[in-house]
Amino acid sequence: MSKDNQILEELTSKEYEHGWSVNFEADEAPIGLNEEIIRWISAKKEEPEWLLEWRLKAFKTWQSMTEPTWANVTYPKIDLQSLRYYSAPKQNNKPKSLDEVDPELLQIYERLGINLNEQKKLQGIAVDAVLDSVSVATTFKGTLSKLGIVFCSFSEAVKEHPELVKKYLGSVVPMTDNYYAALNSAVFSDGSFCYIPKGVRCPMELSTYFRINAANTGQFERTLIVAEDEAYVSYLEGCTAPQRDENQLHAAVVEIYAAKNAEVKYSTVQNWFPGDKNGKGGIYNFVTKRGICAGDHSKISWTQVETGSAVTWKYPSCILKGDHSIGEFYSVAVTNNYQQADTGTKMIHIGKNTKSRIVSKGISAGKSQNSYRGQVQVMKRADNARNFSQCDSLLMGDRCGAHTFPYIDINNSSAKVEHEATTSKIGEDQLFYCNQRGISTEDAVALIVNGYAKEVLNQLPMEFAVEAQKLLALTLEGSVG
Amino acid sequence: MSTLTKQNLFEGFLETSFAGFESAREEGKTSFLNQGLPTLKSEEYKFTAITKKLEQSLQNVGAAKSFEVSEAEVKAAIPAGYEGAVLVFTNGFLQKERCLKVGSLEFSPLSEKTETPIGSIAKAAKDPFAALNQASFQDGIFIQIPKKAVIDEPILLLSFNKANEGQVIQPRTWIEVGDFSEVTFITLNVNLSEAPFFVNKVVEIKGGLNSQIRYYRIQNDGKFAIEVSNIETNLLKDSRFTSVNISLSGEMVRNNLSLNLLGSNSEGNMYGIYLLNGKSHVDNHTNVDHTIPHAESNELYKGILADQSRGVFNGKIFVRQDAQKTNAFQQNNNILLSENAIVNTKPQLEIWADDVKCSHGCTTGQLDEEALFYLQARGIDKTQAKGLLLFAFAGEVLEHIKNDSFREYCTQLVQERLGSKF
Numbered sequence: 097m098s099k100d101n102q103i104l105e106e107l108t109s110k111e112y113e114h115g116w117s118v119n120f121e122a123d124e125a126p127i128g129l130n131e132e133i134i135r136w137i138s139a140k141k142e143e144p145e146w147l148l149e150w151r152l153k154a155f156k157t158w159q160s161m162t163e164p165t166w167a168n169v170t171y172p173k174i175d176l177q178s179l180r181y182y183s184a185p186k187q188n189n190k191p192k193s194l195d196e197v198d199p200e201l202l203q204i205y206e207r208l209g210i211n212l213n214e215q216k217k218l219q220g221i222a223v224d225a226v227l228d229s230v231s232v233a234t235t236f237k238g239t240l241s242k243l244g245i246v247f248c249s250f251s252e253a254v255k256e257h258p259e260l261v262k263k264y265l266g267s268v269v270p271m272t273d274n275y276y277a278a279l280n281s282a283v284f285s286d287g288s289f290c291y292i293p294k295g296v297r298c299p300m301e302l303s304t305y306f307r308i309n310a311a312n313t314g315q316f317e318r319t320l321i322v323a324e325d326e327a328y329v330s331y332l333e334g335c336t337a338p339q340r341d342e343n344q345l346h347a348a349v350v351e352i353y354a355a356k357n358a359e360v361k362y363s364t365v366q367n368w369f370p371g372d373k374n375g376k377g378g379i380y381n382f383v384t385k386r387g388i389c390a391g392d393h394s395k396i397s398w399t400q401v402e403t404g405s406a407v408t409w410k411y412p413s414c415i416l417k418g419d420h421s422i423g424e425f426y427s428v429a430v431t432n433n434y435q436q437a438d439t440g441t442k443m444i445h446i447g448k449n450t451k452s453r454i455v456s457k458g459i460s461a462g463k464s465q466n467s468y469r470g471q472v473q474v475m476k477r478a479d480n481a482r483n484f485s486q487c488d489s490l491l492m493g494d495r496c497g498a499h500t501f502p503y504i505d506i507n508n509s510s511a512k513v514e515h516e517a518t519t520s521k522i523g524e525d526q527l528f529y530c531n532q533r534g535i536s537t538e539d540a541v542a543l544i545v546n547g548y549a550k551e552v553l554n555q556l557p558m559e560f561a562v563e564a565q566k567l568l569a570l571t572l573e574g575s576v577g
Numbered sequence: 578m579s580t581l582t583k584q585n586l587f588e589g590f591l592e593t594s595f596a597g598f599e600s601a602r603e604e605g606k607t608s609f610l611n612q613g614l615p616t617l618k619s620e621e622y623k624f625t626a627i628t629k630k631l632e633q634s635l636q637n638v639g640a641a642k643s644f645e646v647s648e649a650e651v652k653a654a655i656p657a658g659y660e661g662a663v664l665v666f667t668n669g670f671l672q673k674e675r676c677l678k679v680g681s682l683e684f685s686p687l688s689e690k691t692e693t694p695i696g697s698i699a700k701a702a703k704d705p706f707a708a709l710n711q712a713s714f715q716d717g718i719f720i721q722i723p724k725k726a727v728i729d730e731p732i733l734l735l736s737f738n739k740a741n742e743g744q745v746i747q748p749r750t751w752i753e754v755g756d757f758s759e760v761t762f763i764t765l766n767v768n769l770s771e772a773p774f775f776v777n778k779v780v781e782i783k784g785g786l787n788s789q790i791r792y793y794r795i796q797n798d799g800k801f802a803i804e805v806s807n808i809e810t811n812l813l814k815d816s817r818f819t820s821v822n823i824s825l826s827g828e829m830v831r832n833n834l835s836l837n838l839l840g841s842n843s844e845g846n847m848y849g850i851y852l853l854n855g856k857s858h859v860d861n862h863t864n865v866d867h868t869i870p871h872a873e874s875n876e877l878y879k880g881i882l883a884d885q886s887r888g889v890f891n892g893k894i895f896v897r898q899d900a901q902k903t904n905a906f907q908q909n910n911n912i913l914l915s916e917n918a919i920v921n922t923k924p925q926l927e928i929w930a931d932d933v934k935c936s937h938g939c940t941t942g943q944l945d946e947e948a949l950f951y952l953q954a955r956g957i958d959k960t961q962a963k964g965l966l967l968f969a970f971a972g973e974v975l976e977h978i979k980n981d982s983f984r985e986y987c988t989q990l991v992q993e994r995l996g997s998k999f
Contacts, residue, residue: 166620476916491931494898500926505624506941509913515924515939521931 125182131155134282137182141251141285144258154271154281161275167438168467168499171380171407174345179314181283236300245329246291247302250318253289260291264322268351268388268415276347276409277384280316284349287317292327292358301557303332306348314345321351323358325391330361330557343371343406347382356391356418361399363556365564368404375434375463378406385412389421392447397424399555401564402437411469413442416450416478423452426552430568431464431496440470440487440501445478445511454485457549460496467499474511481508487517490548542568586614586631586638590713590745597691605711608701615705622831624889624921625860630803630829634743634773640715641744641774643670646737651675654735654767658982661730667737669748669778670716682732687717693751698781699809704833707807710747710779717749724755724785731761731793731980738766738798740774747777756785761793761980768798773828775803782810782818786840790818793978795987796832797825800855805831812872814840821978822849823987824859825994835864838872838900849878850974852994853886853918860889867900867930876907879974881967881995882918890922892937898929907937912944912970967995 125136134155138148163173240247246257253261271281288304306317323329333350346368354360362385371378381404387396398412414423425441443452452472460466466489474481489498500517522544530540545568546553553561553568587609614631615622622628644667651665655677662682665675671686687693701708722728738746754760776798784790790810798804804827810818820834836845851859865874880888894905911920924937944966952962971991978984 489926489928491928491933494901494931496931497927497929499928500924500937502924502939504920504922504939504941506911506913506920506922509915509918510943511913511941512943513939513941515937517924517926517937519926519928519933519935521933 124180127180128177129179129181129283133181137283137285140182141254143251143254146262147254150265150271151282154278157272158275158278158282161278163275167409168465168469168501169407169409169436169438171343171436174343174380176279176345179345181314181316182285239300240298243296243299244293245296245298246289248289250284250287250289250320253320257289257291260322261289261320264320264351264353266351268353268386269349269384273384276382277349280318280347280349280384283314284316284318287348288319290319290321290329290331292323292329294324295326297327298329301330301332303334305334314347316346317348319348319350321360321362322353323355323360325356325358327355327358328360331363332557333362333364334367334563343378343380345380345382346405348384350383350385350412352387352396354387354389354391354394354396354421357393358391359395359397360387361397362387362412363399365401365556365567366404366408367567370404370435371406371433373433375406378435379404381405381408381410383410385410386415387413387423388415389418389423389447389450391421392418393420394418395422395424397426397555398441399426399552400428400439401552401556401567402427402429402439403567405437406435408435408437408439410439411441413444414452415444415446416452417446419447420449421447422450425452425454425456426555427456428459428549428552428564428568429456429466430459431461431466433462433464435462435464437465438467438469440468442471443473443483445472445474445481445483448477448479449481450478451482453483454487455551456485456487457552458487458489458498459492459545459549460489460498461492463493463495465497465499467501468517469501471503471505472513472515473503473505474508474513476507478508479510481511481513483511483513485515487515488548489517489519490545491519491521586635587709587713590638590640590709597688598695601696602712604696605701605708605713609705609708609712612702612705612708621704621862624887625829625831625858627803627805627829627831631775634803634828635745635775637743639744641668641738641740641746643667643672644737644739646672646675648675650737651677651735654737654765655733656765656983656986658985659733660982661732663733663735664718665735665737666718666748668715668740669736669746671718683721683723685719687714687719687749687751690719690751693719695749695751695781698783698811698837699779699807699835703835704807706777706805707779707833710749710777710807714747714749714779717751720750720752722752722754722758722760725757726755727759728761731763731791731983734762734764736764736766737769738774738776738802739769740772741770742772743774745775745777749778750780752780752782754782754784754788754790757787758785759789761791763980763983764792764794766796766798768802770801773801773803776805778804778806780806780808782808784810784812784816784818786813787815788813789816791979792818792820793980793983794821795823795825795990796827796830796859797990798827798830800826800828800857802827803829805833807833807835809835809837811837811839812843812845815842816840817844817846819846819977820848821974822847822861823991824849824851824853824861825990826853826855826857827859828856829858829860831860831862833862833864835866836874837866837868838874839868841869841871843872845872845874846977847874847876847878848974848977850971850991851878851880851882851888852971852991853880853888854883856885858887858889860891862891862893864893865895865905867894867896867903867905869899870901870903872900873904874906877974878909879971880909880911880920881914881971882911882920883914885915885917887919887921890920891925892923893925893927894935894937896928896930896933896935900930901932903930903933903935905933905935909937909939910970911941912967913941964992964995968992971995
């Protein structure tokens, strides 16, 4: 027992690995939020008139909305007027290739283990790196553009492919969707844009890496992925932030559009700074992610490994509009210390013969709260809809909580919907079994937790799976006594 | 938040009361005015638009008065083969002279027991209708089962409701069961109303140490009944409470059933079926609160929904930090028989302790085609085969009725329903 406690102490006192920050000159918007700031951001980014109008409309909508309170999380009220809505590392000229990118910026990503250098082609992932408010570099552009794939920062997309952006922006997550989506629509600074033309299978994983560097800034990025008929893409998202005592806000929007026979796989390893072991600091992660299977036989798959953030509020959802479309959601959410996570998914079955699958694994340790909140809705015309949901929770320590709030709304008699959930701790018999075979308690816990989360980790692309496993081990090993 | 007009619906009501329970009524009134009637934005009443329904149906709100029933009417309403005591109510008022075989049973109208700590188990602050009842209940009953009493035959609470349009019936029940006692209650309604009316009922059950209480209930009040009930019980050490709720019809029915497990080794069981057709709307909200270690709760609710009926289920298991070694299981299964039937279900777990075993399962689907084919291959026609399978589905709940004659009675009711309608 005492050994376990010791391990637990060691681990919980372990510092956040990505907690450093770099000082460099940044281009910043004045603190506060008003119409002027939005105009300022828009002007700074040299945006066309229609986008500015769109932003202002969103801002108006946002002003009429109130902050949602239904989530099972508590945090002090965020003063949105005290935030900075734009912060960009100063670059004299827009870099044309990586060689021109400020080496200091590249170093940040080197330290994070993100490879922006095209030399390391072997890894085969195209990366769009977003620091604070702007995209700093996008790799593999050339290779991708040969196939007609557009993968660039959002601002670039607005300039180079305005017709695409105009068509799809806000089509899945309308600006009126919710408080934070409206806020994001008004002030979003950058993000990634990805367009896979008809019949193209994207040959490599596309990846965005988000990093908040500056203090007192909110990060509001927007990702838009469009997969045309018969297209396929696998998309990864990673994120970290420096360790600061104040809470920082991250309110992103991700929209996915899948046309006929298209498939989009979206994986996230979220590792924002979770706050220290006393619950001080950390990121507020209020994210709206939604995909629409607009065409028949399309598929959207969400995989997420949530280990960071002080407060998470995130429900990647699928609207299954096309007949025979498929939505999947795989999630591992780990909370430790004073972290709070309220996460889950929505599967809206509209088309006929649509299928969805939800696998959610929550692990709570320390004094954290971990909630699954999900909805499976079968509309009246969604004949033969099929859903299977599984939400398991693993508890470590008697000060943490695990909660499940599944909403199941069925409006069609041919629907088959199953939901099951369990909550338990790691069985003493399981530990004993491992001990008996010479596996130490600490290793046994890692083994059991990894086995518990395997169903989800298996869905991750290889490079991410390794990172996710490491993260899991870091957050949890030894936290059972 | 509710608008004033919505509270006005019952405002006149809050003043009418008999002597006694002044402080409880005052508390209920304040609580009701604070909460207001629920809107669709209230999470607890998200799928049950009760306020809208009340506003549409209750034109002239007024309290329903007591009326006479004949002995013949009472006898006709008693389930065949039933042998035990019968307590008779009309519009919520106890009719002492009509009660049968009461023997030494200790009971009296609640209005004569003004010392009863009403509202101490079913808290007004939890639900606006519980508060409304506490503020303005008309009468009800007080039942006391002494220590170490084992009552073999169930006690039947038979309610006759005859309300004019818009009338409100607000009965309140307080049951105290002594330590080491065992008792079964059956509640049954006979609805004689021919216009929309509203029943707002509260039942508080105080179980003793090592007591065993069973509470069976049939709801078959037809298309005019709008009903909200709040049933809540406290379970002490080694005690066991089992509820079986059978809902067959009702315009809009909302059942709040709450078990508070306060003593170790206590066990709470909640079983229910809702077999609905027409435009019936039944909403079952259950809540189990595990506050202490080593307690267990089981829950199984099953629904078969036809026509334009709607079934709502919300099961909440709450395990507090101290409630280690809790076992809590919950299951909700639904079969939809028609295009227009709707199910909204939300099995909810809130776990604050780590050494627990909790699970919930929930399914919505159709009859198994293969099972149907199996029966048809053996010469059973499709309608019959369907009825058989549906009965097997619902029968799992009926098995939990311990009293043979009552189980038989319920079985027949259910079979009739499944054979005739489905």
